[in-house]
Amino acid sequence: MEAERVQVIASVCAANGAMPPEFIRSEHEQPGITTFRGPAPEIPVIDLAVADQDHLTIAVAEASREWGIFQLLNHGIPEEVLRELQRVGKEFFELPQEEKEMYAMDYKPESSEGYGTKLQKELEGKKAWVDFFFHYLSPPARVNHAIWPKKPADYRKANEEYVKHLVGLVDKMLMTLSRGLGLGEHVLKEELGGDGLELRLKINYYPPCPRPDLALGVVAHTDMCAITFLVPNLVPGLQVFKDEHWIDVNFIPNAVIVHIGDQIEILSNGTYKSVLHRTTVNKEKARMSWPVFCAPPGEMVIGPLQQLVGDESPAKYKPKKYKDYAYCKLNKLPQ
């Protein structure tokens, strides 16, 4: 089935100013109504250059317990590497439509890769104002360069450079999160498959939208993976649900945004929170973001760490193979 790309719909809207009704959210979701306008706390910002290991552990553990999301400064990924990742992704989405369609993904397995748009409408029959591209970045055995964009020509180089830096940051944060639970620093990574940990890039492309007050980019969700590392472009749009309010994440140039996902919430037996988040869109500008979802291999069984479970703190989640968890989540079945 040929999907209708939001980018194509948006170019028609830009010409006639009309907003297609399937993108108009009901009032309880509309960002124009539900975005909190009062003074809101900012999501935690953690500067890796100033934090010594103990302070870093305390800051990361607290942010992960209270928020499930934080921004990292001085994370060690050079600015030029981020700029290149963003440039090549943007150039891909600016290619003629028929060139992008050569990468159209098939939606069968959970691990699909390629160019896509959400086919099924969500609850209440509404559609998300976003197109995307998915592909693995790591481990090498999982990477299929045949599906990576061939244009621009330096797409591969820019992405390989990014992942080279990112894997070190992922390890560092998993070690920090382990220490924050009072565990040995390698515990979380091992429970997530060790070097088999899978990093999958998604590029989100949110075209300009005539009525950003009525539409949503990505609808409210928690990430099903273990942990997500996200780089946005300059257009704001990420919101998190905190203390019953949808609040905007403030933009900090060159920061990397870290989301705790469902699998770390489960491993930590609920100590760390998988953050509920969504995205809004912009009237004039295309918003883009580059989340990298870090997840265990599908066969790994994930459940509360036995070191964290006892009479005082019974297990809150059932152990489950990650692929079964993903299947239930994607099909909206109970876990």
Ligand SMILES: O=C(O)CCC(=O)C(=O)O
């Ligand atoms: O675009 C963003 O900032 C967030 C996207 C997101 O939450 C997702 O793709 O899972």
Ligand SMILES: [Fe+2]
């Ligand atoms: Fe997300």
